[in-house]
Structure formats: C-alpha cells, structure tokens
Amino acid sequence: MKKLLLNYIDTFSGLSKEVWWLALITLINRMGAMVIPFLSLYLSDNLCFSLSQIGWVMTSYGLGSLLGAWIGGRLSDRIGYYKVILGSLLLTGISFFIVQYFSSFWSICISFFVLIAIADAARPAFFVALSAYSKPENKTRSLTFIRLAINLGFSMGPALGGLIIATVGYSGLFWVDGITCVIASIIMIKTLHPKKARVIDREIVVDNPMPAYMDRTYILFLVALTLFGFIFVQYFSTIPLYYKEVHFLSEQNIGLILALNGALIFVFEMPLIAYLESTSFSKIGNVVSGFVLTGISFVLLLITPWAGIVIVGMIIATIGEMISFPFGNAFALDRSKKGRQGAYMGLYSMSFSVAHILGHNSGMQFINQYGYDNTWLFMAGISAIGTFLLLMVKQKVNKEKRTQILKPV
Template structure:
C-alpha cells in the first residue's frame, strides 16, 4: 500500500501541491452556482424563467471569461490573471448575495461567471508549466480527485448553510475563494515561459487567431464536445427520465451521488492503469464505456439499474478525464498554453449549453429510449474520432516536443495531412 501511495502522489513539485490545495479549498466552498436556482426561486421568489435567465447569463459570462483568461494568462502572466480573477470573484459573491433588485442580480451573475471562469485557463496552464510531461497523468488525476472530493463535501455543507441563511452560502463561497487567492499571492511563483525576442519567433509563437487555425487541436475539441454533450445528460435529462419512472428527487440524489463517491474512492488508482498508454486509445475506450453506461439507461426502470448505469459511465469518465487534460497540455505550444486551455474550457461551456437543448428535444419528441441509445451511438462515434485523429495528434506532439529542432512555423496541417518534416512519433 505504501508503494502504491508513493507511486500515486510522490515526486510531484511543491507548486503543484499548492495548486492542488487551492483547488480543494475552493471546491469545498463552491456553494453559489450549485444552489443558485433554488436560492432565486425559493428565497428571492423569482419565476423559473427568471432564474433560468440568471443562470444562462452566468454561462455567457463564463464563456467570455475562459477566452479572456486564456489570453491574459499568456500575455499578462498566470499569477496576475489568477489573482485578479479570484479577488474579483470573491467580491462579486458578496455583491450577488446582497443584491435584491433583479437587474442587479443579472449584472452581478454575469460578472461573477466572467471572473470565476477566467481563472481556469491560467490555473491549468500553470499546472502544465510546473509538472513534467511524464507526471501529468498523475497530476491531473489528483487534481480531478480533489475537485470531486471538494464538490461532494460542499454539497453537504451547502445544504446545512442554506438552512441557516442563504446569505451564508455567498459568504462561505467568497471566503474559500479569498483563501485560494491568498495562497496564490503568498506562495505561488509566476511560471509563464519567457517570450522569444522580437524577430526570433519560434514555432509555438502566435495569438488567439493562430490557435483558432490549429486544425488538429480544433478537431480534437470538436470530437470532445460531442462527448461532453452526452456526459452532461446526467444533469438535465437523467433526472427527468427517473421521475417519469416514478422515482423521487431524493432517489435521483443518491443515484447521482454514486458518481462522486466512486471517483473519490477510485481515481487515485487510475494513473497506474492508463500511465504510458496511447492517449487516443484511452480516450476512445473511455468514450465507449461512457456510451455503454448511458445506453443502458434505456432499459432502466428501477433505482438500482439507474445506479448501475452511473457506475459504468463513471468508470469511463475516470479514465478519460486525466487523458483529456494531458492531451490538451501536450497539444499546447509553451507560449500559448493559456489560450489553448481557454479554448478547451470554452468547449466545455459549449457542450454544457448544448446538452440540455439536444437532450431535451430528443427526449420530448423521440422518447427516453431513443435518447439513451442515441447517447451510445454518439459516444461510439467519438471513440472512432479519437482513433482516427490519434496519429495526427502524435505527430503534432512530437513536433512540439522540446527535443524537436526549432524552425520557422510550418503550415498548420489538417487531420489527414501528414507532417512531412515531423520527427517520428514517440
């Protein structure tokens, strides 16, 4: 057991553990977004449509924030971007908690989404900066574990805080965000790679337009978005499907809690399973397992069967998440890591926004069976997409490797277009 523990957590740099600690503390107090709909309808007595508009504006602000945060992380620096976003988010939590007018709530929620999500690209870029390539699967697995542990505990804490006073949700959330910002201010050092002198731009220099022209990376994001749309069904159409089977909201609560419990108990074992394996194949296998899990929901009529389906797609999520993170890191040129992480976060925002629309329309017009079998088909296609585009990713990663010779920027290839001058894939 000690040998496994050392293999799972040993040898990672101090700055990674500071980032990990900040993640855990911040997630322990992540109350506001989880309970925002209940707060707006139950405590502020707004209608469901008004609450939906507020939450939608948070998403719009978040999409803008991830893009802006990625650019600032590369131009301004990881640490200044994180500090500005975290201190701003902490202040806006309190503003939102004290706001009574609907217009004020709309404005505060939009700004909160912008500042809260702007920190993510800088955070991820800093983690890639400090963790060596061979340790990234472990590092991202540990970070994902902290996110889910904090989320699970925060859900319990939020319920207790809401019984006392909803304002306490905003105060505690602001407090944990502030603590995370102070950790960043006092202990973290800037890690942004030095810029190349003017006139000596390397192959990884460029702006957001350059990132948007990277067809290999955009193809990866496009494939991933379809998988995200399927994954996010657990928050939109799954509870509706369960209630149509006569199951209560409380039953949905414990069924979906299986996801967090399984991740907390098993995520630390994942790096040993997937370490050293071809990322495209791991992503394809994870997608296929997720598809099987959601596909089985078509035949679920009892709570235990729904729980079984959650167990299956959670296993796929557990092996896919660190591979996703390491793939994005490997495809990101050193001087543009913030932008690439911002685009990755934006793809998650897009998938999360599309999920309830696509799932809801399918569920309403074609029924639950078509929805869940359709999820399996989509995941199977995502798996094929990862396998087909895997070789082009390997060539790109080899080209971006520090051991590759620095040259003038080559034309950005398409998925199927080989890199004639690329070194052999490792």
Template sequence: MRTVHGWLQDTAGGLPRRFWYLWAGTLINRLGSFVLVFLAIYLTQERGFSASQAGLVIGLWGVGGAFGTTVGGTLTDRWGRRPTLLVAHLGAATMMLALGLARPLWAVALGALLLGTFAEAARPAFGAMMIDVVPEKDRLRAFSLNYWAINLGFACAAVLAGFAAQAGYLLLFVVDAITTLVTALIIFIRVGETRRAASPTGKGAPAPAGALRTILTDPIYLGFVALNLFSALVFLQHISMLPIAMGDSGLTPATYGSVIALNGVLIVVGQLFVPRLIRGRSRSHVLALAAVVMGVGFGLTAFAEAAWFYGLTVLIWTVGEMLNSPSNATLVAELSPAALRGRYQGVFSLSWQIAGASAPILGGLVREHIGNSALWLGCAAIGGLMAVAHLISGPARERRATMLRRRAAAPAVPLTDVRPPVPQAAEPAATAPTEPIGTAEPARAS
C-alpha cells in the first residue's frame, strides 16, 4: 500500500491546482470528441458523398487547422491565453453544430474548414497555459498526465460514439459541441489568464513585431519541428493507409477498430509509468529510440496479413509514440522564449496540421505507384534516419535550452530582442536535466 501511495505521489503529487483544471478540461473535451472519429463514415454512409468528396472535406479541416494554429499562436502572445482559448472553443462548438446541420457539399466543406480553424486555434493557447502554470521540474509529469487524459478520452469516445451514432449522427455533433463548451467554462471560471503582464523592465513583455522573423531564423527549433513533421507523416498512416491495408488482407472495418483500439488501451495502461522510465535520461537518446521503435512497428506492417499480426505492429509503434510524446512536449516548452511561447506552440502544431493534410496523399501515392510493402518499409527507413538526426541535433538543442533557462532566471533582462542566441562552438554541450521536460501532444488524429 505504501508502494502504491509512493507511486501515485511521484506520478501526480505536487502539481498546481490550475493544472488539474486544465487536465479535467482535456479529459472532458476528449470524451466528447466524437466527430473526427466517425467523420469519414458519416460523410460516405450517412450523407452519400464519394470517397474523394469525403477526402476533400477532411483535407479542408486540416487546411483550417494549419491557419488556426498560426493565428492562435499569435493571439495567444498578443491577446492572452484565456481569451484566445475561449473564443476558439466557442467558435468550435458553434461550427460543430453548423457542420452537423449542413447539407450541400459546399456548406459541409466550409463548415469543416472553419471548424478546423477554431478547434486548432485553441491548441497553442492551451499548450502555453500548461507551460505557464507548471514549474519546469514538473513538466514531464504534467505533459505525460495530460497525454494520458487525451488517450483515455479518445479510447472512450471511440466506443461511446458508436452507440451515439445508432441514435442518430446529429447526436455526435451535439455532444462534441457540449463538451467543448464545458471545457471552455472550466477554464474561464477556474484557470484564468496565465500570461505574465508586461513590466517596466520588459520582462514578460508582449512579443515584438519581429516575432515571426525570430522563429524563422531559429534553425535549432525549426530543425526540431521538421523532425516532428516526418514523425507525424509516419504516425498518421495508421489513420489513412492502415485501414486500407487491412481491408486488402480481407479484414473488416470492425477488426480495424478493434486493432487500433489497442493503441489507446496501451497508452492508458502504460503512459503513467513512462516519466519514471525516462527521467534523467538523455532526451536525444529517448527520441532516437522512439523513432526506431515507431519505424519498426510501422515497417512490420509490410509483412502483416492476420489481425493478430496487425495488432502486434500497433502495440510496437505505440511504445514508440509513448516515448516520443512526453519528451517532445517538454522540449517545445524549453526551446520557446517566454514572450513567444504561443507562437512557438503554434509553429509546432502547424507541423501536425501539414502532416495531417499530406500524409494520406503521400501514403496513397507511394502505395499506388510503388506498392504496399514499399510504403511500410519506407516508414521504417524514415524512423532510422530520424533517430540519427535526433542524436546529431540533440546536443545543440540542450545547449539552447540551457541558455534560455539561464536567461529566464536572470534578473530584469529586457526582451527587446528575443532572438535565440547562437551557441558558441567552444561551449561544452549541456547534459540533460535531472528531470527532463518536454513532449508534444500528438494530436490524436487530431
């Protein structure tokens, strides 16, 4: 009993109260995330759209998301975390209902575009809020717990959505809108604004006009975002190409649903143990291992025919996902200057939106012109190359994170120039902190 209490304390103890309100909002929001899970089925079976028309609608959702993360990141820094998040959630709830009521293809497409814009505009604000309220030493645990809530909600939503769809597809849109509004209400009442007000010294000042130029001239961060883009291109094949591959093997959509559910189940069961497993270890090594494991999992799909083999591949790449996500999010937090936290979150989220729009297209082209095996073995090759890239770029990232920590701790340093400093060649590489920080939420097909 004492051991269980100690594990719970080590996993979830000592975190700020405002974090738990954010965590609760995440869980509630994801429990109602019905629409995206069943959108393709709704469009083709309920509305009678063709597969290409359904693909267009889902693609427009991704296009709107790319625009939303960019705008949301800017507003998060200039306007504030809470107002950005509230407007985004209210807009998303409204457009959720509008999409459920839309009938012509043009109205459905426009609704998906606007829904993607509002829904993803909330992501940078939420990420910046998490970084604001959680101390640096606790961020690995906090992001892992939030990621656990995302996947618990996703797994439950997939089951609940199936029952809700039997009562009518409109119910999916209504429940999704309600949970989005409840999340906004929790944050409005219990969390409040977390952005630091500007001071006469400039500490905590709003982001300068040259913020975009600052990010675009930050090769260390952009390199990290590029690696996440390639990771997302591989990871999102489980939504687009995996069900097609399983169909070619004679397996039913229900079997695909059961197999892919293993992803959420494993994360819910195992994610709470991951922070203790990777604590104190080099983030570069953890991310490299995650890339290899994920690549192996997707690569083995080339040889899968039976449902149990497909299930095994899902379990393998899920382990890679579990290692990758916590380290990713905390690293984003460390590489983001405080005054540009929202914009940096937005750029990182943008990599997921680009992957969401392009992964199905690229996967389909490779599969059609080169073959199914080439697609999955290519995913394995990308995983290996990413592992090497993480090992090479890791020391520079750690030096950059150390510099930003020192700058944040320095008394009253004006933020007239938040451009990341250029590491000196003679400076030794910093070792990973005793409690590394950083992981990004793999937007759950989100």
C-alpha cells in the first residue's frame, strides 16, 4: 500500500510551481461551475422550458463557446495568455451574477451565449499558458494534472450543487459560480503575474508558420474530436434527464453520480497516463481506445433496466475520458508547433464548441422524437464513425513520420 502511494505521488514529480498554481486556479474555478451540470434541470424545473427550448438554449451555449474559443485563440497570440485568462475570469464572475435574473426564452439564450463566450475565451489561453509553464517532456502529465484539478472541482461542485439546490435553490448556484471566478482571478494576479512567473518552454515560432486551418491532418483530427465531444456532452445534458425521467433519481443522487466521474479521475488518471506513456501506444492510438470505451458506455444503457447500470456506464465513460482527453490535448499541442499556438489551440477549443452546438440540441431533439434507447444507439454509431476518422489520422501521422525520415538532410 505504501509503495502504491509513493508511486502515485511520484507521478506528480517534476511539474513546475507555475503548473501547480494554474491547477489551483482551475480547481477553484471548476468547483464553482455548478450551473452547467444542472443547466438542463434548471431550465426544465425552475423555468418550465420544454425539451425543444432546452435544446436551443444549449445551442446558444455552444455558439457562445465557439465564438469565445475563436476570440481567445486570436487574443492569446496578440496580447498574451495572461491577460486573456485574467479578463475572462473576472468578466465571467460578473456575468454569473447577472444571468440569474433572466427568465424568458430569448433572454436566457442571449445571456448564456454571452456568458459562455466570455468564459471560453480563456480555454485556448490556458493551453498556451500550460505549454509555457511546462517542460516539453512533462506536457502530457501537466495536461493530465490540470484535468485532475478540473475533475476534482467537478466532483465537488455537483455534489455541493445538489445540496445548494435542495437548501437555497438554483439562484445559489449562480452566486457561488460568480464568487469562485473572482477568487480564481485574484489568486492568478498574486501568483502568475508575468513579473512573478517564469516561462519554462517558450512558444516555438517557425519560419512561415502553417495556418492551423491548412493543416489537413489536424483538421481531420478535430473533426473526429468534435464527434467525440458530440457524444461526451450528453453526460451534461441528456444523461441527467435520463437519470431523472427513466430511473427516477433525485437531483442530489444525480449530483453524486456526476461526482463519481471526477472522483475516479482524481484517483486514477495520473497513474493511468504515466503507465500509458511508458508503453508503445501512440497518442492517437490512446485517443482511439478512449473513444471506443465512451461509445460502449451508451450501449450498456440498453442492456438492462437495472438502475445500477448507470453507475457502470459512468465508470466506463470515465475511463474513456481519462485516456482520450489528455492524449488528445497533447497531440494538439505537439501539432501546434507547426504554427502559432494560440490559433491551433483556438481551433482545438472550437471543436468542442461545435460539439456543444450540435450535441446538446440534437440529443434533446432526438430523445423528443425517438426516445432514449434510439438516442443511445445513435451515439454509439457516432462513436464508430469517429473511431474510423482517428485511425485515418493515425495513418497520416505515420506517413508524415516516414516521409520526414526519408527526407534528405
């Protein structure tokens, strides 16, 4: 047991103090992100929106995310990641205070569009910051560490969010979300100000950098990742409704199941990534494995009406997530060395924004028309398509490596 604990602690060795501070900022920010997992329930129970209306709100959420990721990527290359992250945190906190006072359909669509555009402008900047604060050999583990902080926050957030809803009501979620964003920005000013933080791995700028949208292999990778995001976002929109409407779970129990995802990641992801890095599997190969497992998690929901299957499905999906996201992030960062990192990581973030735009609404509309079982079959089919595209990416990357080896010096 002692050896296991020491091996676990060893997976964190070598990470810079700036990465630790960035992880703490992320943890505090994500602990407060309680509105998002409960958004579909908030719109359904508190505002009495229909499934169709909830789907369109989720679409506006995704459109805001798309715009924010694009702006954040461009600003990161122009004014630097520090200003983008700090401005995003402060303005997001203020936005959370305001959006709770809107209740009509169109005002909710517009307010959440603006809120998530501001919030997601920080996403490309966080990737660029992480790259700057990490040694090249530590980037995958640093990405995994930040994800650990995100998921620890998400594991604590939904559980606490369920209690807040039961005691204070949904309005309490907005106040806590806003306050945590402001706290995170204050910590960033104190710890990661450019005069205090050291840049370990400066951004590589090549001569005549390739525009990100011209990198065909990268674009194909992003299409596959968008499909992965398409099925993954169901765990934050249609899956909570499935838990409630089919298995009759309370908001508190739903929060605990969602918290299981973050708890598993907190305990197992760093050792799992450290192990996979020691194997011969490529980054893309690992992403493929994770994609397949996530698709299987939807198939499991069709096997039995037993309520415990939702926990089994969550565990399988979490393993898929633990494998896919860190190596997908690492592949994108490696690829970004062909051009400006902000633009590359902006497109990377935008792929998940597109998933939000299409995934939430399509899931809601599909359930409304064809029911839950057919929707889960559809998600499994999307997983199969995405897996095929990733195998094509793997083939192209291997071809590029062979060409590079054969190229005369």
